[in-house]
Amino acid sequence: MAASTLSEVARLAGVSPATASRVLNGSARTPGAEVADKVRAAAATLGYIANAQAQALATSSTGLLGLIVHDIADPYFSTIARGVQQAARLHGKAVLLASTGGTPAEEQEAVAQFAGRRADAIIVVGTRSTRPEHAQDNAALAAGLQRYCANGGRAAVVGQPLTGAPQIDGLQTVQLPNRELATELAQTLGAMPFREFSLVAGPPGLTTSDVRLEGFQHGLSLAGREPAPVRRTSFDRAGGYAVGLQLGGELAREGGPASGSGAAAGGPVPCIVAVNDVMAIGLIAGLRESGLEVPADVAVAGFDDIETLRDFQPALTTARLPLERIGMLAAEATLSAPQDRPDLEVAGEVMLRFSTGSPVVSPAER
Amino acid sequence: MAASTLSEVARLAGVSPATASRVLNGSARTPGAEVADKVRAAAATLGYIANAQAQALATSSTGLLGLIVHDIADPYFSTIARGVQQAARLHGKAVLLASTGGTPAEEQEAVAQFAGRRADAIIVVGTRSTRPEHAQDNAALAAGLQRYCANGGRAAVVGQPLTGAPQIDGLQTVQLPNRELATELAQTLGAMPFREFSLVAGPPGLTTSDVRLEGFQHGLSLAGREPAPVRRTSFDRAGGYAVGLQLGGELAREGGPASGSGAAAGGPVPCIVAVNDVMAIGLIAGLRESGLEVPADVAVAGFDDIETLRDFQPALTTARLPLERIGMLAAEATLSAPQDRPDLEVAGEVMLRFSTGSPVVSPAER
DNA sequence: GCGCATCTGGCAAGCGCATTCCCGATTCGC
DNA sequence: GCGAATCGGGAATGCGCTTGCCAGATGCGC
Incomplete structure (x- = not known):
């Protein structure tokens, strides 16, 4: 028994896939009440769940928010993660987590992975490194984010600006005091x-x-x-x-x-x-x-x-440092429409x- | 500049998309060295990153591991999450995180979301509830996991078996002592x-x-x-x-x-x-x-x-309780081939x- | 030197869904 | 009562990738 598809639902309801899609997943054009009920009933009996992958492919929006931290078991990061998670939930996004270990090389890898999954936004949390042995990886990380943003992705980095990075369009920074x-x-x-x-x-x-x-x-x-x-x-x-x-x-x-x-x-x-x-x-x-x-x-x-x-x-x-709030801010900054982006100033005590x-x-x- | 696609790479390399696919993403049939190099070069200049969504759709495997916890900022859960993350990384999976708050209703919601994203496996961590007001939600959660497993998903629950759940085929339990x-x-x-x-x-x-x-x-x-x-x-x-x-x-x-x-x-x-x-x-x-x-x-x-x-x-x-190990075990249990599943016995001290x-x-x- | 096995790369058919276009059926205006 | 505007629904197309299948090229044995 494979997961049921939209067309199965449509067939059961006696309508076309297009109609089924229109009633099940919010469309501007809502079909008539009678048809809609039939479709919904069919979906319920089949236990239909929309295939997010296919939707993503069709709409080119995945509803994914990538979060990159050094170590999820570190309370510093897990508290920020909680904030990110909350904001993501508010926006109906799912959080993709990468716990890297902290080197720019691993972070770059995570960015590439998230970019491949076409995450709608990426948040990189954690200290930058200016160590000479990381120079190359830092550049790679910056290039990866650069490309990601150029392709329409939204991104934010929490902490300091990227090391040795050019100005990246669409990359926001939650600067910590x-x-x-x-x-x-x-x-x-x-x-x-x-x-x-x-x-x-x-x-x-x-x-x-x-x-x-x-x-x-x-x-x-x-x-x-x-x-x-x-x-x-x-x-x-x-x-x-x-x-x-x-x-x-x-x-x-x-x-x-x-x-x-x-x-x-x-x-x-x-x-x-x-x-x-x-x-x-x-x-x-x-x-x-x-x-x-x-x-x-x-x-x-x-x-x-x-x-x-x-x-x-x-x-x-x-x-x-208001860690949870910092996480929410970062998420909000990447998820909100440009005009109502939050102020990224963070105060401590x-x-x-x-x-x-x-x-x-x-x-x-x- | 939209993200480049496989066919763009193929065109640049002067080969067909099929060939490009075979060289870039591991296939059993590897084309000749000369062609392969050309393709790789083209991919590099274009900065090609495979679209995981499309791959998922084509292969019906997303490489996603869903992790459901009560609160990611709680050290109990974040330590388990670290273990899950490590195991996932070993298997080349990405972790999808849901921090629910702990009610079965929210957990069920997360399961549905992950099922929709066609996660390859789902791990539910945290105490079950036998409170009467949760009975219905527990049933819904069980039903959701049931269906998920029936559709070929692998799942594990850490802690206790599901409350009031029938035997679910494919659902494993990491029982804690x-x-x-x-x-x-x-x-x-x-x-x-x-x-x-x-x-x-x-x-x-x-x-x-x-x-x-x-x-x-x-x-x-x-x-x-x-x-x-x-x-x-x-x-x-x-x-x-x-x-x-x-x-x-x-x-x-x-x-x-x-x-x-x-x-x-x-x-x-x-x-x-x-x-x-x-x-x-x-x-x-x-x-x-x-x-x-x-x-x-x-x-x-x-x-x-x-x-x-x-x-x-x-x-x-x-x-x-060896929390990190518990997380690894749960992940391993869902990700490994049935024959080399780990023993799910956990010892404490x-x-x-x-x-x-x-x-x-x-x-x-x- | 010919036929056959082997290999290499291209073609095309989906994967499941959203969306555009289109057509038939209503309904409204006058 | 007729034409036009509108609405409900269906067919077709494409998102980017994988993969079975096929044709052409190459190598081998006899």
Whole structure:
């Protein structure tokens, strides 16, 4: 029993395929009520479901929205994905998902795949890379999107503009206030009585990491602080953890063998800022492993304000990005008619919490 | 500039579309090397990308894998999604994502949509519902999957078998050891010197919640414990938090005005088990809000072992489900040839951690 | 050197649907 | 009451690709 087709329905209803099509799938010309009922009845008994592939071929519109993320299991991306999904649903589109791993080569592959499926729109989420070894892949990615847009596709990239890309017509960018927020965070923290700052970042060349870093340093200087030393590690929890162990060891040695040096002395403690929450959480785990208390011995801050992490103790000081809204914006930007495209400006917010000694906020208002 | 078509490539290469098709998209009959090169060159200069829609129509195979989850931003689902995505990629399939919200009606809608798109396989993840108001939708969902499978689609459901469904040919089930693991967890905890147990569950009728509950109670009885009282709440963080506040208030009143009653007395403390990690985290937040310490005043355990939550303090005692693997299994089950389908047995593991007073495990081995 | 097997590439028929064009049947206007 | 405008429905065409089938070309054995 193969899936029933339009003409089967038409035959059962005793009408032509054209008529059946007109009643079942919205047409400007709606046939008479009697005929329409007959067709609908036939469709129901046959359990007819329109073949979206054939429709797509005939109408050259697939109703597909391609979403490209680095890792769908990462809460940063999955939250954005939720927003995209919601917007897509509102527009009656289906979401095609690609979880790439983060290299421009894989992203380019996903773009090609989506272009082949003639997705109506493509959204690329995640940090760009300026690493020299990615230059060629970046160019390929840009070329792929370029061609996709030239062929009438709509596309948006979330985060930063494409690396080394020409102006691409039809490509929109949801620019994230990474630099500004990082500056604000650093300025706020810089005004607090921390002994010194250090920064934990991803490998050089990851734009999100680099930009946040710049913003931090800028904010520190605005606060009249020295530039902070930077530790480079992987852009994930494991990287944060490794640095936590390392920094924790150094701090413990310097502050005395036992923990609680800062707390005991009541003196100013150092503050470590990681470029994202997940790294910050790993960092705290590593520091703890070294016998340090947060924030008594060392203060820690992150970036993103991941929802799942908001019950973490000590509550993490961070910069909130409205991730779900960002996803919706990106989707809306590609799906809406040009005239009612949303404003792609995104605002964030610095969240001071206990990991930097700020008073705890009730978890109720998460 | 419209996307170039196969026949354009063929014309440029001076061959017939058939030949072009044979060289560009894998065919059993590969034309001669010279012709093949010409075609490939033409395709390259035109930037040809095969129209997957048309291919799908011609071959009646779309290369689409439909994934239906309750909420893609929930780490439980996003981790499974990662597994599905990986398996799909291995098989050269693209993942179609639907994040439904969890009601059978929405799931049925997603199934219909995927069926219309002629997805090669559909995977439905998430708890079933036995609530009477869902009976009709459950039936519709079963009917939809039934028809989908009858039309040659492959499908798998992760969690429990469909509620009130007949045997559906071609529908596979990745059965999760919820009951067994819950029993094991309860038995283990029951042997420990906790004063009493109470359970925090989702609304009655959510099968995952209900089954875990049953398992817990069974384990408690195996350990010679009384059945534990059950608090019903919503199946998410907010539900856990609400019950945490409530239970926390009761315990604080009963144990004395100040916190630390159990710790101070050193006596046995109560143990609260939530049916999933996210609820357990909310629960702990609520308990803390009431001035109680975990595990000094009250022990807490969860279920799932969500990766992002593993750095939580106190480390959460839980039952680990290999979520990513589960996703891969489900995808593999639907994508592989019948003879090399994987075994759909899934094993879990009880993880004793500090939230029930067990020694802390180094975060390194997350 | 001839016939046959083998191979190579072209032709054409769909896959399931939307859409344009067209024709017969109504209905309306005068 | 007649012509014209209108409406309901059917036939045909094409979307881009795959593939079975066929004709021509090539190679082989005898």
